[in-house]
Amino acid sequence: EVQLVESGGGLVRPGGSLRLSCGASGSTFTNAWMTWVRQAPGKGLEWVGRIKSKIDGGTTDYAAPVKGRFTISRDDSKNTLYLQMNSLKTEDTAVYYCATANLYYDPYFFHYWGQGTLVTVSS
Amino acid sequence: NFMLTQPHSVSGSPGKTVTISCTRSSGSIASNYVQWYQQRPGSAPTTVIYEDNQRPSGVPDRFSGSINSSSNSASLTISGLKTEDEADYYCQSYDSSNQDVVFGGGTKLTV
Numbered sequence: 001e002v003q004l005v006e007s008g009g010g011l012v013r014p015g016g017s018l019r020l021s022c023g024a025s026g027s028t029f030t031n032a033w034m035t036w037v038r039q040a041p042g043k044g045l046e047w048v049g050r051i052k053s054k055i056d057g058g059t060t061d062y063a064a065p066v067k068g069r070f071t072i073s074r075d076d077s078k079n080t081l082y083l084q085m086n087s088l089k090t091e092d093t094a095v096y097y098c099a100t101a102n103l104y105y106d107p108y109f110f111h112y113w114g115q116g117t118l119v120t121v122s123s
Numbered sequence: 124n125f126m127l128t129q130p131h132s133v134s135g136s137p138g139k140t141v142t143i144s145c146t147r148s149s150g151s152i153a154s155n156y157v158q159w160y161q162q163r164p165g166s167a168p169t170t171v172i173y174e175d176n177q178r179p180s181g182v183p184d185r186f187s188g189s190i191n192s193s194s195n196s197a198s199l200t201i202s203g204l205k206t207e208d209e210a211d212y213y214c215q216s217y218d219s220s221n222q223d224v225v226f227g228g229g230t231k232l233t234v
């Protein structure tokens with residue numbers, strides 16, 4: 001069983017930056033594709049982006065609304081996933097979840113989720 | 124990317140059956156698996172159906188999933204409704220061309 005714990009959320013001014021972290025338990029982190037999903041208040045789930053495992057190339061992919069502003073990285077030695085958010089906009093206000101798949105299944109689907117961390121972008 | 128369209132809301136009485144649809148806008152619904160999540164207020168999503176029609180352990184057999192190629196849609200059916208089933212439900216798939224993940228807009232189930 002994988003447990004994910006996000007941290008780093010808070011209040012930030014438009015145009016500002018914030019870095020979120022997601023700590024993972026278990027020995028499978030190294031082989032896992034890790035994903036960020038967000039949910040604006042009262043809205044649905046929105047895929048933010050993903051980083052593949054290093055064995056699968058370690059590449060990143062991003063949703064159009066965040067491309068060029070957000071950067072996903074990972075530190076396998078610390079079992080930690082990061083989301084660096086720059087040039088934040090009010091529409092980035094959301095609960096941010098990290099999520100990952102069970103390694104026996106397609107990495108595009110999520111079986112493990114963190115509890116989420118709230119990011120509020122407001123002046 | 125294609126879109127997955129769900130009804131905004133559905134409702135049903137305890138003991139009855141409801142079905143939530145998830146229609147793919149382009150490309151075949153059968154080309155990639157569909158997964159369904161349940162999300163209760165203030166909580167993270169949990170999986171109720173994976174690989175179109177498989178139930179994780181711990182999910183009651185009242186939950187079932189299917190795909191229909193003629194309507195290009197996936198469906199989540201909940202039978203024997205219980206008040207605890209009241210939640211938001213999301214379908215999800217991915218785009219093979221760029222590996223982007225796609226979520227449906229979500230359906231609020233009222234029991």
